Amino acid sequence: MRIAIIQLGYAEGADESVDARAQRVADLVRSAGAGHDLVLLPELWSAGGFASSEWEERSQDLSVLDQGELPPALVPVAEATREIGAVVHTGSVVERTAGPGEEGRHLWNTSVVLDPQGRPCATYRKIHRFGFGGGEPKLMEAGGEIVVTDLPAPADGLRVGLSTCYDLRFPELYRLQLDRGAQVFVIPSAWPMARVEHWRLLLRARAVEDQCFVVACNTAGTHAGVEMGGHSAVVDPGGTVLAEAGAGEETLSVEIEDDAVARTREGFPVLADRRL
Numbered sequence: 001m002r003i004a005i006i007q008l009g010y011a012e013g014a015d016e017s018v019d020a021r022a023q024r025v026a027d028l029v030r031s032a033g034a035g036h037d038l039v040l041l042p043e044l045w046s047a048g049g050f051a052s053s054e055w056e057e058r059s060q061d062l063s064v065l066d067q068g069e070l071p072p073a074l075v076p077v078a079e080a081t082r083e084i085g086a087v088v089h090t091g092s093v094v095e096r097t098a099g100p101g102e103e104g105r106h107l108w109n110t111s112v113v114l115d116p117q118g119r120p121c122a123t124y125r126k127i128h129r130f131g132f133g134g135g136e137p138k139l140m141e142a143g144g145e146i147v148v149t150d151l152p153a154p155a156d157g158l159r160v161g162l163s164t165c166y167d168l169r170f171p172e173l174y175r176l177q178l179d180r181g182a183q184v185f186v187i188p189s190a191w192p193m194a195r196v197e198h199w200r201l202l203l204r205a206r207a208v209e210d211q212c213f214v215v216a217c218n219t220a221g222t223h224a225g226v227e228m229g230g231h232s233a234v235v236d237p238g239g240t241v242l243a244e245a246g247a248g249e250e251t252l253s254v255e256i257e258d259d260a261v262a263r264t265r266e267g268f269p270v271l272a273d274r275r276l
């Protein structure tokens, strides 16, 4: 499977509307994503990863998915998706719901994956909210559903577990995904430079402990005064980093071998020694 990771750079205050950013992202999907089976975008690129004061205004109504439509931030990306014929994981948007969730909020951090026709084929609501009482836990509901899915062709062949950024710190989530058959962890993120060494360590840890590929797309630039860490990466099931970005806007193009998961697990069958 050929994978393109689009490590988008942007800065709040740069006066880039949701529409303008969506057009720019769609152009990147066209130029960097062509010739790939799976394209990955980062977390909350349309709203701003750390720009919580803008989340409400830049939020998207995903109930339109049920009517076969897409919210404004994803329409240009879906057009680009159809043109290149890949599966595109659109990172995540701030989802707005009409009614409140369990904690009385109506915003969520939600990923949407598009099939090559530009139609949604999977969604995931971020389970672990980052902010220690501010940011996400203050403004958003927590997702409650583990999502492991078989993506459509041309990104088929490996079972994919969906998670988002801060989820990476919670290994039990990935064990639960493993138990549902995950072979690849796909992780859109907005992870700051201040903790980029945690990011690099945890990406490899999740790959090694669960013998899965890790495919992770971070952002670049400065969001609401927070410098983003870049260093998007693909790690193989043995923990080898196949590709890693630098700190700025950049795209990675990586080929992963479907049988590497089975080979790694057969060659070093540590998962068979789990005691539950």
Ligand SMILES: NC(=O)CCC(=O)C(=O)O
Pocket: 043, 049, 130, 164, 165, 166, 167, 169, 189, 190, 191, 192, 195, 198
């Ligand atoms: N967007 C996030 O979830 C940020 C996570 C983070 O900064 C950290 O775990 O450290």
